[in-house]
Amino acid sequence: MNILITGGCGYKGSVLVPKLLARGYRVNVVDIMWFDNFLEPHKHLNVIQADVRNIDSIPLEGIETIIHLASVANDPCGDLNPKLTWEISGLATMQLADKAVRNNVKQFIYASSGSVYGVKEEDQVTEDLELKPISEYNKTKMVAERVLLSYSDQMAVQIIRPATVCGYSPRMRLDVSVNMLTMQALVNGLITVFGGNQTRPNIHIDDITDIYLHLIDHKDSMSGIYNAGFENISIMDIAQMVTRHVPCEISVTESNDPRSYRVNSDRLLATGYKPKKSVEDAIKEICERHKQGTLKDEDRFHNLKWMQSTVFK
Ligand SMILES: NC(=O)c1ccc[n+]([C@@H]2O[C@H](COP(=O)([O-])OP(=O)(O)OC[C@H]3O[C@@H](n4cnc5c(N)ncnc54)[C@H](O)[C@@H]3O)[C@@H](O)[C@H]2O)c1
Numbered sequence: 001m002n003i004l005i006t007g008g009c010g011y012k013g014s015v016l017v018p019k020l021l022a023r024g025y026r027v028n029v030v031d032i033m034w035f036d037n038f039l040e041p042h043k044h045l046n047v048i049q050a051d052v053r054n055i056d057s058i059p060l061e062g063i064e065t066i067i068h069l070a071s072v073a074n075d076p077c078g079d080l081n082p083k084l085t086w087e088i089s090g091l092a093t094m095q096l097a098d099k100a101v102r103n104n105v106k107q108f109i110y111a112s113s114g115s116v117y118g119v120k121e122e123d124q125v126t127e128d129l130e131l132k133p134i135s136e137y138n139k140t141k142m143v144a145e146r147v148l149l150s151y152s153d154q155m156a157v158q159i160i161r162p163a164t165v166c167g168y169s170p171r172m173r174l175d176v177s178v179n180m181l182t183m184q185a186l187v188n189g190l191i192t193v194f195g196g197n198q199t200r201p202n203i204h205i206d207d208i209t210d211i212y213l214h215l216i217d218h219k220d221s222m223s224g225i226y227n228a229g230f231e232n233i234s235i236m237d238i239a240q241m242v243t244r245h246v247p248c249e250i251s252v253t254e255s256n257d258p259r260s261y262r263v264n265s266d267r268l269l270a271t272g273y274k275p276k277k278s279v280e281d282a283i284k285e286i287c288e289r290h291k292q293g294t295l296k297d298e299d300r301f302h303n304l305k306w307m308q309s310t311v312f313k
Contacts, residue, residue, distance in 0.1 A: 001026070001216075002025070002064055003027050003065045003067065004029075004060065004063045004066045004067070005030070005066075005067045005069060006029075006031070006052050006067070007031055007052075007070030007073075007111075008029030008031055008047070009031035009171060010031070010035065010069060010171055011165065011171050011172065011176075012069055012165065012209060013029065014169045015206070016209040017029060017039055017045065018040070019210075019213060020213075023213070026044045027042075027046070028046045028059065029045070031070065032050065032052075034306070034307065035300050036300060039170075052088060053087055053091070055092070058096065058099065060100060061103060063100075065106065068109065068111065070088065072084065072085045072088055072089070072137065074303055074304070075115070075135040075257075077137070079136055079137075080307060080308065080311075080312055085136050085137060089137075089144050090144055093110070093144040094144075094147045097151045101151055105155055106156060107155060107216070108156070109159075109160070109212060109215050109216070110157070110159045110160070111160060111162065112145050112160060113137070113138065113141045114163045114164075114227060114263050115133065115137070115138045116133050116138050116141050116145070116161060117261050118133055118134050125261050125263045126227070127224075127225045127226065127227055145225065149224070156219045158215045158222055159224065160228050162211075162228045162229065163200070163227075163231075164177055164200055164201065164229075165202075165204075165205050166179055166279055167205035167206060167281070167285055168205070171301075173301060174297060174298075175302045177235060178279055178283060178286075181235075181238055182283050183290075183297050186297075187297050189246075190250075190251060191243075191249070191250045192251050192252075193235050194254065194257065195254065196234060196235050196252050196255075197235075199233065199234050200232070200234075200261065201227075201229025201232045201263040202229060202231045202233065202279050203275070204278065204279070204281060206277050207230070207276060208228060210276070211226075211228050211268070214271070214272075214273045222271055226267055227264060227267065228265055229265055232262035232263065236250075236252075245283050245284060245287050246287060
């Protein structure tokens with residue numbers, strides 16, 4: 001099988017690509033490499049450094065499946081240059097889908113985000129609830145989803161709305177909650193929690209990457225939109241969990257991010273997917289990597305700080 005992954009050098013891509021190669025697939029990665037490239041060379045791996053906005057740089061001949069991960073991947077980075085955010089998540093996604101159907105691509109898997117829901121009072125956030133995205137990042141994801149669904153009669157369109165991902169990747173992200181709090185504890189012996197009561201869903205990186213494999217395996221039986229988040233817990237719950245593995249203090253300050261929601265992933269679970277890992281596993285794995293010296297607190301692992309000092313310097 002021939003697969004194209006955009007954003008394949010990112011946090012998720014760096015865990016997903018080796019899993020695809022282990023299945024014997026031929027994998028083509030297109031990535032602008034804002035955060036470098038941590039993928040090990042492999043005879044079935046072709047890595048192209050390119051911008052998805054340059055549609056001509058994306059080779060689709062012979063590709064059966066696209067996994068579209070490339071985006072300005074969080075709220076504060078999306079706000080740095082909203083035009084860029086819309087061009088990458090909106091325009092480029094539509095151009096990629098358009099080129100995909102022209103090249104007879106059979107399956108298009110899209111990484112949307114659980115943040116498209118905005119602030120929800122409902123006890124259970126299911127896929128059919130009204131979307132009220134708050135940031136530019138969330139809005140581009142909402143619009144991209146709808147654009148992609150319009151191609152559903154020409155290829156299998158599968159959209160995942162992942163919770164916040166946690167756990168170790170060779171291209172680490174230390175700006176996502178579990179990873180950030182664990183690294184703060186390891187480096188400073190102090191965790192700073194903004195607010196603390198906001199409830200957010202989480203998903204381990206091994207599960208979100210396995211879900212992409214599950215989608216590949218269920219091209220004909222799974223289509224449309226799926227939530228993917230299994231542990232709805234508060235930031236304070238996460239901080240307290242970290243203290244069980246790293247001795248540290250917790251300091252609470254005011255939050256400017258009101259988003260609080262619990263996602264319901266029953267639709268995904270009904271397709272036979274079973275999560276294998278937990279937030280606690282992610283914390284333990286990060287601690288272990290740090291102890292071994294294979295994970296350090298590097299600037300390029302913090303998307304906002306890194307983009308401000310490189311892409312927008
Ligand atoms: N990590 C999470 O918690 C999370 C949660 C929900 C959704 N998502 C989504 O999953 C996807 C992957 O997220 P991630 O955590 O791996 O983020 P990431 O920032 O680590 O990876 C994104 C990758 O996309 C690349 N990229 C950005 N703009 C590009 C462009 N114009 N052309 C080519 N490549 C480009 C970057 O270089 C980077 O390697 C994103 O779309 C993100 O919005 C992530």
